[in-house]
Amino acid sequence: MTAKIKPAKGWPYARIRGVGGYRPTRAVPNEEILKHIDSSDEWIRSRSGIVSRHWAGPDETIAEMTLAASGKAIADAGITADQIGAVIISTVSHFKQTPAIATEIAYRLGTAKAAAFDISAACAGFGYGLTIAKGLVTEGSAEYVLVVGVERLSDLTDRTDRSTAFLFGDGAGAVVIGPSKEPGIGPAVWGSEGDKKEAIEQTFSWEEYREGSPEQFPALRQEGQTVFRWAVFQMAKIAQQALDAAGVKAEDLDVFIPHQANMRIIDSMVKTLKLPEHVKVARDVETTGNTSAASIPLAMERLLATGEAKSGDTALLIGFGAGLVYAATVVTLP
Amino acid sequence: MAATKEEIIEGLAEIVNEIAGIPAEDVQEEKSFTDDLDVDSLSMVEVVVAAEERFSVKIPDDDVKNLKTVGDATQYILSHQG
Numbered sequence: 288m289t290a291k292i293k294p295a296k297g298w299p300y301a302r303i304r305g306v307g308g309y310r311p312t313r314a315v316p317n318e319e320i321l322k323h324i325d326s327s328d329e330w331i332r333s334r335s336g337i338v339s340r341h342w343a344g345p346d347e348t349i350a351e352m353t354l355a356a357s358g359k360a361i362a363d364a365g366i367t368a369d370q371i372g373a374v375i376i377s378t379v380s381h382f383k384q385t386p387a388i389a390t391e392i393a394y395r396l397g398t399a400k401a402a403a404f405d406i407s408a409a410c411a412g413f414g415y416g417l418t419i420a421k422g423l424v425t426e427g428s429a430e431y432v433l434v435v436g437v438e439r440l441s442d443l444t445d446r447t448d449r450s451t452a453f454l455f456g457d458g459a460g461a462v463v464i465g466p467s468k469e470p471g472i473g474p475a476v477w478g479s480e481g482d483k484k485e486a487i488e489q490t491f492s493w494e495e496y497r498e499g500s501p502e503q504f505p506a507l508r509q510e511g512q513t514v515f516r517w518a519v520f521q522m523a524k525i526a527q528q529a530l531d532a533a534g535v536k537a538e539d540l541d542v543f544i545p546h547q548a549n550m551r552i553i554d555s556m557v558k559t560l561k562l563p564e565h566v567k568v569a570r571d572v573e574t575t576g577n578t579s580a581a582s583i584p585l586a587m588e589r590l591l592a593t594g595e596a597k598s599g600d601t602a603l604l605i606g607f608g609a610g611l612v613y614a615a616t617v618v619t620l621p
Numbered sequence: 622m623a624a625t626k627e628e629i630i631e632g633l634a635e636i637v638n639e640i641a642g643i644p645a646e647d648v649q650e651e652k653s654f655t656d657d658l659d660v661d662s663l664s665m666v667e668v669v670v671a672a673e674e675r676f677s678v679k680i681p682d683d684d685v686k687n688l689k690t691v692g693d694a695t696q697y698i699l700s701h702q703g
Contacts, residue, residue: 334663513682516666551663 295427301420302471303621304366304431305463307359308588309352310575311343317453324449331453336550340456340576342441347457349381353392353437356459356584360433361396363621364463368396371463372429374403375419377412377580379609380439381405392435402429409487410546410608411477412436412580413460414616417604418475420464435461436580443489445506454549455507456576460584462621473533473617476525480611486513487609507609518552518607522615523559526605529615540566541600542590542620546607547572547582567595579608587620596620623702624676629695636671640664650692658691678702 316339317328331337343352353376361368374396376389389403408415413436420432440455464472487509496505526545530537543566545553550572557568569586578585583604590596598620605615624632634648641660654660660668665688669680672694678701680688688694 334661510682512662512666512685515663516670516682519667520670555667 297425297427298430298466299425300467300470300472301424301464302467302469302619303462304465305360305362305364305621306584306588306591307356307361307363307461308581308585309355309359309459310585311341311347311352311457313342313344314339314574315342320446320453323446324452326449326453334549334551335454336553336570336573337453337576339574340453341458343439343457349378349388349437349439350391350395352439352457352459353388353435353461354395356437356461357392357396357433357435360461360463364431364465366431366463366465369399371396371398371401371431371433373420373423373432374398374401374435375416375432376403376405376435376437377408377416378405378437379407379409379412379579380442381437382442396433401433408580408612408614409610410548410577410579410582411606411610411612411614413583414475414477414604414606414614415612416580417462417464417472417616417618418477418614421472424464424466430466432464433461434464435459436578436582436584438579438581440507440577440579443505443507445490445503445508448506448508450511451506451508454577456578458575458578458581458585460578460581460588462584462587469619471619473529473535475614475616476529476532477614478612483513483517483611486510486517486611515549515552517611518548519555519559522605522607522613523556525607525613525615526556526560526603529605529617530603533617535601535603535617537561537566538563539601540603540617542567542569542596542602544569544583544586544590544602544604546605547575547586548577548608580606582606591620624698626695626699629676629698630691632675633668633672633691633694636668636675640667640671648691650690650695652691653689654691654694655689672698676702
């Protein structure tokens with residue numbers, strides 16, 4: 288017989304309850320990058336807007352950076368770790384794939400055996416995690432969900448590639464998603480375009496590396512012009528769709544936090560979207576570089592810490608990257 | 622109606638002026654976008670997208686790298702415009 292199944296009891300809505308970030312202690316200026324490539328500080332700044340980035344030391348592992356950012360996010364949310372029902376970690380640079388790093392994090396934070404898993408959605412990973420977390424809370428599988436974007440992209444950087452050596456940084460950004468009386472996370476406009484999988488990719492597979500050909504460790508490479516065109520012109524449309532889906536007009540927006548890939552992409556996107564002057568735009572890439580899944584929560588934390596944004600502000604978030612994948616949504620800042 | 626060669630050069634000059642701040646009169650047929658007009662690879666993408674809209678033409682990424690001079694771009698648009 289088909290028995291009647293009792294559904295979980297979820298909360299009406301979800302919102303971001305707290306945010307926290309961790310930036311490695313060592314800041315790496317362009318001068319250090321220039322030891323390995325034939326370029327100039329002026330060239331790097333004009334092409335990317337990046338002045339420095341943080342690179343993790345041996346002790347600043349994926350786990351340690353995640354724990355530091357998560358502790359801050361949990362404290363900011365005003366909850367305790369045992370209230371967290373699920374831990375979602377987005378990363379492409381944790382090289383021990385089994386078991387998922389999320390399980391160690393759930394244990395070391397002191398959660399009550401929270402569900403824990405990793406996801407892989409590159410620079411859209413934070414938005415993907417946010418969307419999953421919102422579903423878990425509203426459906427009733429977890430009251431609070433920890434979502435972390437964490438990367439050590441310096442481990443996947445070819446120091447001698449003059450088109451990418453200066454781009455990437457390391458760090459962790461975490462948020463706690465929890466119940467809300469009002470909608471605090473809008474509909475996700477997300478998707479993938481696998482026909483463009485070669486636009487950003489790891490140079491070689493682990494199998495190729497294991498077999499010794501080539502000898503160099505895999506790194507990230509990208510087709511700069513293709514990615515730029517897609518990011519500026521296609522992603523501006525996706526960002527607009529996220530505003531429309533949430534029923535929020537550009538003039539009602541306080542903050543725009545795009546994935547921190549490159550200042551030129553951010554500037555062109557702002558122009559294409561025709562955002563009003565009063566909208567505060569995250570430009571954390573200047574001193575953080577591109578930290579993939581960590582970039583949006585890191586930029587969010589900084590805007591709130593400096594007072595450029597405040598709790599309750601309405602923010603448009605959009606992540607986009609290797610896959611190609613993207614995720615945009617409108618949120619209320621914690 | 623399809624644009625003439627002169628109209629395309631004039632249009633490109635306006636686009637390059639708006640995107641890269643180069644005086645429109647400097648944008649001439651034999652000028653190289655990168656070497657003479659200081660249009661870098663990312664600005665070139667913006668120029669191409671603006672030209673696509675203005676002249677109803679599709680310029681795929683693979684073709685962009687062959688457009689070295691204003692004349693190359695003009696010729697491309699002349700032969701591909703819809």
